[in-house]
Amino acid sequence: MHNRTLSTALLICVAVTGSLFAQKDLPARSASFRDPLKKFVRSVLNPDGNKDGNEDARIVFFQVPPKGKAKAIVLVYVIGSNWCGSGGCTLLILEPLESSFKVLGRLTIVQLPIWLLPSTTNGYPDIGVGVRGGRRTPVEYEAKLSFDGFMYPSNPSLPPAHRIPFGRGRKIIVSTEDSVALY
Secondary structure (H helix, E strand, C coil): CHHHHHHHHHHHHHHHHHHHHHHHHCCCCCHHHHHHHHHHHHHHHCCCCCCCCCCCCEEEEEEECCECCECCEEEEEEECCCCEECCEEEEEEEEEECCEEEEEEEEEEEEEEEEEEEEEECCEEEEEEEECCCCCCCCCEEEEECCCCCCCCCCCCCCCCEEECCCCCEEEECCCCCCEECC
């Protein structure tokens, strides 16, 4: 009887842990999250509401759940002719707030992949992004982005962002294959 109870408890624990792990590692894809996120991102990128020239804009996003003392954030990688250049594309770092979001960072020249680092600064997770020298060069190094109490750095190639060894965290956005149209 004791073994049966222990086995049942173990199966329940594995099932719950497995499902939580799977949910934690996948971006939020439900329309109830995606649609307000897209609306907010459009308002940040184009405050005048004009979508001219942005028809090709797409986003890839990842919701980082709160962990320990670190708050939840949403990383939004924006691709499209107006949001990418020779050094990379735009990354928004957002904090979910009830039915909206707060901008914690808006970075340019970000290269994939994007890493969630194991450290936190001022209550927010540290992020790693790829940086390269120009259109034809491969990613040269990974930059660590830390929250300074107000914002994340706006440029991963300049201080306060700084170089760190590759692979210090978990890759969370690795490609644009799962991107969704912004408009």
